[in-house]
Amino acid sequence: MLYNLLYPLKETFLIFNLFKYITFRTGGAMMTAMILSFIIGPSFIAWLRAKKVGQQIRSDGPETHFKKAGTPTMGGLMILFTVTLSTILWVDVANPYMWTVLFVFLGYGAIGFCDDYAKLTRSSSKGVPGKVRLFLECAIALVAVLVVMILSGPVLGSSLAFPFFKNLLVDLGWFFVPFGLLVVVGAANAVNLTDGLDGLAIGPIMISAACFGIISYLIGNAKFAEYLQIHYVKDAGELAVFCGALVGAGLGFLWFNAPPAMVFMGDTGSLSMGGALGAIAVVTKHEIVLAIIGGLFVIETLSVIIQVVSFKTRGKRVFKMAPIHHHFEKMGWAETQVVVRFWIIAIIFALIGLSTLKLR
Ligand code: 57M
Numbered sequence: 327m328l329y330n331l332l333y334p335l336k337e338t339f340l341i342f343n344l345f346k347y348i349t350f351r352t353g354g355a356m357m358t359a360m361i362l363s364f365i366i367g368p369s370f371i372a373w374l375r376a377k378k379v380g381q382q383i384r385s386d387g388p389e390t391h392f393k394k395a396g397t398p399t400m401g402g403l404m405i406l407f408t409v410t411l412s413t414i415l416w417v418d419v420a421n422p423y424m425w426t427v428l429f430v431f432l433g434y435g436a437i438g439f440c441d442d443y444a445k446l447t448r449s450s451s452k453g454v455p456g457k458v459r460l461f462l463e464c465a466i467a468l469v470a471v472l473v474v475m476i477l478s479g480p481v482l483g484s485s486l487a488f489p490f491f492k493n494l495l496v497d498l499g500w501f502f503v504p505f506g507l508l509v510v511v512g513a514a515n516a517v518n519l520t521d522g523l524d525g526l527a528i529g530p531i532m533i534s535a536a537c538f539g540i541i542s543y544l545i546g547n548a549k550f551a552e553y554l555q556i557h558y559v560k561d562a563g564e565l566a567v568f569c570g571a572l573v574g575a576g577l578g579f580l581w582f583n584a585p586p587a588m589v590f591m592g593d594t595g596s597l598s599m600g601g602a603l604g605a606i607a608v609v610t611k612h613e614i615v616l617a618i619i620g621g622l623f624v625i626e627t628l629s630v631i632i633q634v635v636s637f638k639t640r641g642k643r644v645f646k647m648a649p650i651h652h653h654f655e656k657m658g659w660a661e662t663q664v665v666v667r668f669w670i671i672a673i674i675f676a677l678i679g680l681s682t683l684k685l686r
């Protein structure tokens with residue numbers, strides 16, 4: 327919004343020329359979201375406490391988690407607020423991709439909120455029925471994927487890009503619709519499964535958001551895209567501003583979610599941020615790279631699939647408990663040890679993912 331209001335006045339106030347630069351506005355969005363989180367965080371958590379928005383802890387989980395009962399959840403509401411406000415403040419509000427990603431972010435946030443709210447009011451770990459949740463997630467993703475396909479135009483809109491190959495695009499036609507759905511819904515649920523230890527999810531979310539900030543910026547710049555021999559997506563650069571806001575809000579949230587956590591993000595946070603990352607991957611044609619950068623989320627999801635399949639078919643567990651972070655807790659690793667080591671793995675995945683930009 328500041329761009330739309332102030333940049334036209336650049337002839338009179340030279341300094342407003344700065345608003346032309348996506349990098350400057352990304353930094354602005356990041357700082358705004360972070361500072362806002364630090365300011366509102368304490369009173370927001372106090373408000374959640376007053377409303378008794380406390381987490382139910384499953385009795386079949388690791389014993390170390392029992393003491394976490396009553397920790398305020400739905401901290402994702404703070405993330406939704408700070409990211410949305412900072413993005414709208416710093417982005418070019420005429421950019422359609424930004425609204426599409428924001429639609430997924432807020433839509434998935436609303437689904438997560440209903441789920442968290444249902445769990446609280448029913449005082450159990452069962453929220454919105456799984457099928458209803460999946461239907462709503464697919465409906466929102468469908469709208470977003472169709473809009474992206476229209477905005478990107480024929481061929482590019484329905485094509486899948488391959489990392490490590492120069493400008494290799496395979497046109498999936500209408501099959502791109504279910505594929506895009508899988509990316510958005512899958513990303514949201516993978517992040518959701520990962521969010522089971524203090525700080526575990528938000529670290530890799532910030533790492534992925536930072537990587538996708540860089541990717542969006544390069545993809546949306548014709549010169550950089552040509553130099554790197556990656557496909558150019560006009561207007562996608564503005565998504566860097568959203569990614570910057572996500573990193574800023576993530577840092578602010580981590581301040582309060584650092585062990586021992588004062589607040590959990592809830593499904594409100596995990597579904598919204600996961601869904602948004604999926605939507606950004608679809609816009610930037612970096613769906614496969616999302617699976618690399620978000621490799622930790624993929625491992626967490628695979629551990630659940632392997633565990634459930636093994637248990638149902640052989641009656642035996644592969645892991646002491648799934649998702650895999652619980653397995654390491656059960657092996658005796660301290661919670662912070664699991665978290666920091668998983669962050670290290672997430673950083674390694676992110677570096678491999680980013681290298682695909684150059685290694686072609
Ligand atoms: C969300 N939610 C956390 C918090 C957070 C199919 C099955 C594997 C599904 C899976 C599941 O339900 N996953 C989704 C996991 C929960 O956190 C809340 O949920 C939000 C995220 N959606 O923001 O509001 C608990 O996680 C801990 N936590 C922290 N710090 C944080 O910053 O310590 C969360 C955030 C919180 C808190 O204890 O209560 C969760 O884990 O429930 N189910 C599971 O993950 C369960 N696994 C399981 O049943 N495995 C079986 C299956 C696969 C066969 C097995 O291995 O045998 C575990 N969940 C729990 N205990 N709580 C089992 C043990």
